[in-house]
Amino acid sequence: xxxxxxxxxxxxLGGKQVLREVxxxxxxxxxxxxxxxxxxxxxxxxxxxxxxLPTDGxxxxxxxxxxxxxxxxxxxxxxxxxxxxxxxxxxxxETVVALGRxxxxxxxxxxxxxxxxxxxxxxxxxDVEAFRNRIxxxxxxxxxxxxxxxxxLAQDTPLLLADEPTAGLDPSHQIxxxxxxxxxxxxxxxxxxxxxxxGLAARWCSRLILLDRGRIVADGSPENVLTRETLRAxxxxxxxxxxxxxxxxxxxxxxxxxxxxxx
Amino acid sequence: MTGNSSYRLLIVLLVAxxxxxxxxxxxxxxxxxxxxxxxxxxxxxxxxAVALIMRxxxxxxxxxxxxxxxxxxxxxxVLQGYLRNPLAEPGLLGISSMASLGAVLxxxxxxxxxxxxxxxxxxxxxxxxxxxxVQAMAGTRGNSLLIILAGIAVTSFAGxxxxxxxxxxxxxxxxxxxxxxxxxxxxxxxxxxxRLAGPFMIxxxxxxxxxxxxxxxxxxxxxxxxxxxxxxxxVQFLAVFGTAACVGAATAVSxxxxxxGLVVPHILRPLVGSKPSRLLLASALGGACVVLAADIxxxxxxxxxxxxxxxxxxxxxxxxxxxxxxRARRRLT
Numbered sequence: 001x002x003x004x005x006x007x008x009x010x011x012x013l014g015g016k017q018v019l020r021e022v023x024x025x026x027x028x029x030x031x032x033x034x035x036x037x038x039x040x041x042x043x044x045x046x047x048x049x050x051x052x053l054p055t056d057g058x059x060x061x062x063x064x065x066x067x068x069x070x071x072x073x074x075x076x077x078x079x080x081x082x083x084x085x086x087x088x089x090x091x092x093x094e095t096v097v098a099l100g101r102x103x104x105x106x107x108x109x110x111x112x113x114x115x116x117x118x119x120x121x122x123x124x125x126x127d128v129e130a131f132r133n134r135i136x137x138x139x140x141x142x143x144x145x146x147x148x149x150x151x152x153l154a155q156d157t158p159l160l161l162a163d164e165p166t167a168g169l170d171p172s173h174q175i176x177x178x179x180x181x182x183x184x185x186x187x188x189x190x191x192x193x194x195x196x197x198x199g200l201a202a203r204w205c206s207r208l209i210l211l212d213r214g215r216i217v218a219d220g221s222p223e224n225v226l227t228r229e230t231l232r233a234x235x236x237x238x239x240x241x242x243x244x245x246x247x248x249x250x251x252x253x254x255x256x257x258x259x260x261x262x263x
Numbered sequence: 264m265t266g267n268s269s270y271r272l273l274i275v276l277l278v279a280x281x282x283x284x285x286x287x288x289x290x291x292x293x294x295x296x297x298x299x300x301x302x303x304x305x306x307x308x309x310x311x312a313v314a315l316i317m318r319x320x321x322x323x324x325x326x327x328x329x330x331x332x333x334x335x336x337x338x339x340x341v342l343q344g345y346l347r348n349p350l351a352e353p354g355l356l357g358i359s360s361m362a363s364l365g366a367v368l369x370x371x372x373x374x375x376x377x378x379x380x381x382x383x384x385x386x387x388x389x390x391x392x393x394x395x396x397v398q399a400m401a402g403t404r405g406n407s408l409l410i411i412l413a414g415i416a417v418t419s420f421a422g423x424x425x426x427x428x429x430x431x432x433x434x435x436x437x438x439x440x441x442x443x444x445x446x447x448x449x450x451x452x453x454x455x456x457x458r459l460a461g462p463f464m465i466x467x468x469x470x471x472x473x474x475x476x477x478x479x480x481x482x483x484x485x486x487x488x489x490x491x492x493x494x495x496x497x498v499q500f501l502a503v504f505g506t507a508a509c510v511g512a513a514t515a516v517s518x519x520x521x522x523x524g525l526v527v528p529h530i531l532r533p534l535v536g537s538k539p540s541r542l543l544l545a546s547a548l549g550g551a552c553v554v555l556a557a558d559i560x561x562x563x564x565x566x567x568x569x570x571x572x573x574x575x576x577x578x579x580x581x582x583x584x585x586x587x588x589x590r591a592r593r594r595l596t
Binding site: 051084 | 533
């Protein structure tokens, strides 16, 4: 079933064309890695899907036009994990995670038992239960990232959009997060995550979309997208390709020569 | 959650303090009426001098202290939450200064002498104008930085125009009246002022009070809040127009009373666990306490000299704010 469909998406920000002719769709049960160099338009693409930007083209969530949906309707379908780890006030971790339940609660209703169990489950999955009573703004960057990821999980939506969710995490929590996204996909949900770590993308994503200068240049399985030629052309790097435990390993080694023309 | 009972206790304490200060405010004044007599006069059907003083002078003064304090505390808490900036305050949007400008123009042109309500009405018109300009400049996409910048521009312009009015003032009495009005005071206000400001304040409180849940979500930034179902445009509209309605009305009847909207949310934030939605009611009650207490103090400290309320809040508020900064520095280093 198609959960998200994007057709002919074009976005201009401040007079600069950031995305053009972007067309793809995401079905349920997919874990899509969104990769591409800095400035390729990954964050803009995620924010467009959330209806946060003025866009051209047809964007649909569950068969409904995103522009026509209210913020509340969108919040029931898609959760967003922003790249900026912003927590403005010194609130306890549990309060931050509980915010994820707010779209599902009417008016001034308090948290119900279902909400509590979803919050606890989200905290358990992101391994932040141990500091549920600590002040969120006093945590380290990686801990904060996990708390905010738990907040997004607590929203419990069919689609999760995550902007560089692994940045700043230690290797074990990076892998745990990628595994978790894979589990969500196996449960029939979908995850679209922008990533810079090609090794993680190759090993854990079910599909990769490679963006370069606002266009999709490759879309498919990690094996098909991460090739020597595309890495050289898009990132300008040479990489080591290998295999371990039946999964692909991609590790960038050095800049490709001759140097890529500056754009 | 663990904070629930301490939050309830705080609210109960603040309600009790507000009530005590309200009653005290009713019983303090130059007329020197005994406590029991004054309260009895308020509810008696007699029309003697004591009843007149209580109903026409002290009751409106205490009511306005309560309403204006609640307005400043609530709007300060909402604006700090909305702009995610602990330095935000009602004056930031240019509403107070444009309301002042409206009042100053009413005095300057002699309108206020011709027609008693001209001054508060002109002040309200100033507040509306400020909010229209700020909203138009900031646009509909809900960018808080643009709101701050537009507010600063409007504030500077209103300040310059007020100075111009003082500069060109036709007679020294008008100049003096303008100066005294701008200092902020609750002296000699009547029930007419309460009835004029009341509806705007209640409307403003309702708009600001509905924002609790959205402000909680905004803790994680505006885009994350939007992804959690918060309509940013609606929040901006309610925050800006709600502030204009109640702060405009407050400034219209009392002049500018500084520091309450900035300091009160600051003091209470740690006591409510920093959650923006919990700060709203607490800060409204706290603001009412501070303004009522300050208005009692100006009557006790210098009963003969008509010490202005706005002067006292700034004299006490500014050093207190410095102490808050000092404490924050100690925590940071």
